[in-house]
Amino acid sequence: MINLKYFCLEEELQFELEIEVINQLASEEFKQAYLDLNGIKIEIQVFFLNESEVPFKAHENVYALIKQKGKDILPIVTLNDKIIKKNALLNNDEIEEIFGIGIDAQID
Structure with missing residues (x-):
């Protein structure tokens, strides 16, 4: 299982491409194709602090780091917690x- 989580302050233009790439990987089509080809399940989630603190508090290591270093430490990425x-x-x-795959991102 690959469990990837992004903890962000808010949606920021500077991370627009990175968020778009991860949203594509989080699609049901990609997750199913990856499972079919590799036999590995994928769980990908993106959280924004300005929308809800609940997911941040639910992940003690992330929340503790934010409490210690402040919101400037964001974004934080976790892999399998x-x-x-x-x-x-x-x-x-x-x-x-x-993921063991190649990524080619186009910018319009």
Whole structure:
């Protein structure tokens, strides 16, 4: 199981491409195709603090880090409940490494 979670302050234009890529990976079509090809389930979630604190409080390690360092530590990315990145979202190379796939993102 790959359980990837993004904890963000709010939707920000600077992360628009990264959020779009992760939203595509979170689609039911991709998750099913990945399961069929690799036999591995995927769970991907994106949370925004300005929408609700509940998911942040539910993840003790994330909430503790925010309490310790402040909101400036966001965004935080967890993989299988382990914090793997702070102050930034995953780039395409990091996503490729996690999922073992190539990503080609087009900017219009």
